[in-house]
Amino acid sequence: MLEVRVKDTQKLTEVIIKSGYTKRSLARAINVSNSFISQITTGRKNPSPKVAKKLCDELHINFDDYFVIDNRGAENDKTERTCVIC
Template identity: 40%
Template sequence: MKVAVKNFKFLESIIIKKGYSKTGLAEKAGIHHMTMWNVFNGKSNPSPSTALKICKALDVEFDDVFQIVDQEEVTTK
């Protein structure tokens, strides 16, 4: 099982509405900026703890942004 972003455009719109850049969000969430970039570019899936840090920083629910899928179901943007 993997954590995957449900909809990259939706996530990016939340980031913009909250007034963050991806780098700024990484700092707020306590995540390395390259980890954040890899998640948003679809190059890697976040760990559960990373996904929760992103949600907490954005003040959104996990299920609004992420989904748990079988590895074969992981989609790209």
Template identity: 40%
Template sequence: MSKIFVKDKMELKKSLMKKGYNIREFSDKCNVSNSYMSSIINGNTNLSAPLSKKISDELELKFSDIFFIQ
């Protein structure tokens, strides 16, 4: 089974900042807990396809710009 991970956590954090989000606000926007979003952003967990799509859509980035499938 494939897993989705963040490509570059620093780039993802920069993208959040450019859009004016902190982790708490962005996790609320994506309907996940702060701790789960933090774990995703820090590359400590994989995430679902729907959530990765929601994150990329909210940040107006391509999936392949911020995630990779392993």
């Protein structure tokens, strides 16, 4: 499974502030919870592709500058399936 990850949580937090948002006001603007924005900006949670797109649109940023698509989850899923079959 592919995952969207934040490249640099500090950089994302800075662009939120420079764009005039608090984490709470940004959460309201893109219709997610304040705690979810906090978890994304601390690296504890990864945004869905849809939420990452909303963040980019709202903050007027380029996806590739702030996010990366990671397929490590797919490798882990494959390994787990292999172990179950063994």
